[in-house]
Amino acid sequence: KLLNGELEMAHVLYGLIYGVQLGVGGPKKDMAVLMNLNQNGQAITLSNKLLQAGARDGESLAKVMASEKREYTFAQTFPTGTHAMWLYYWLAAYGIDPMKDAKVITVPPPQMVANMRVGNMDGFCVGEPWGARAILDKIGFTSVTTQAIWTDHPEKVLGTSADFVARNPNTARAVTAAILEAGKWIDASPENRRKTAGTSAATSYVS
Numbered sequence: 001k002l003l004n005g006e007l008e009m010a011h012v013l014y015g016l017i018y019g020v021q022l023g024v025g026g027p028k029k030d031m032a033v034l035m036n037l038n039q040n041g042q043a044i045t046l047s048n049k050l051l052q053a054g055a056r057d058g059e060s061l062a063k064v065m066a067s068e069k070r071e072y073t074f075a076q077t078f079p080t081g082t083h084a085m086w087l088y089y090w091l092a093a094y095g096i097d098p099m100k101d102a103k104v105i106t107v108p109p110p111q112m113v114a115n116m117r118v119g120n121m122d123g124f125c126v127g128e129p130w131g132a133r134a135i136l137d138k139i140g141f142t143s144v145t146t147q148a149i150w151t152d153h154p155e156k157v158l159g160t161s162a163d164f165v166a167r168n169p170n171t172a173r174a175v176t177a178a179i180l181e182a183g184k185w186i187d188a189s190p191e192n193r194r195k196t197a198g199t200s201a202a203t204s205y206v207s
Helices: 014-022 048-053 058-067 082-093 109-117 130-136 162-167 169-187 190-200
Strands: 009-013 031-039 042-047 073-076 103-106 123-127 140-145 154-161
Touching (some): 009 014, 014 031, 014 154, 031 162, 042 048, 048 058, 058 082, 058 140, 073 082, 082 103, 082 123, 109 130, 123 130, 154 162, 154 169, 162 169
Parallel strands (some): 073 103, 073 123
Antiparallel strands (some): 009 154, 031 154, 042 123, 042 140
């Protein structure tokens, strides 16, 4: 949507912007990161079926996959997004080649839990609240949080096209300033934090 002009700016995966800039996995376009929006907050969730088979972490997952030969499927949200980066790195760190030893698919975040529930995947990497939802639904567990892979890693950014910034420098500055101001308001008091959490946790945003 950023590429076709449907959106001028977006809350977007850190790695996605660089993927578009480089033309990896899709059309190439000069992009701009106006600010970092958050750090950490992602996790790799494995199914309870894997847990029952003995897989709790990367090391034990590798042993299960080596002893019980079948197709293992894991999901991320975008080929050049941060979820894919963490998933590929984590699997490879334990000797699991994500390109050969596993099937890695792309699934939108809200569909992760439903797909795990029906057995379409063995694990996924995504931001919250979907890992927590898998735990609440008793179908999965957190094997590792992404901050354990890269401490305080960038996660989402305010992204736009370089062309938009060149044509609308004042708008780019104003939106960035407004988000910074909103962040300061949230941090100003526990009450403001609770109000923000209550708003963002509404069923219209998380279902």
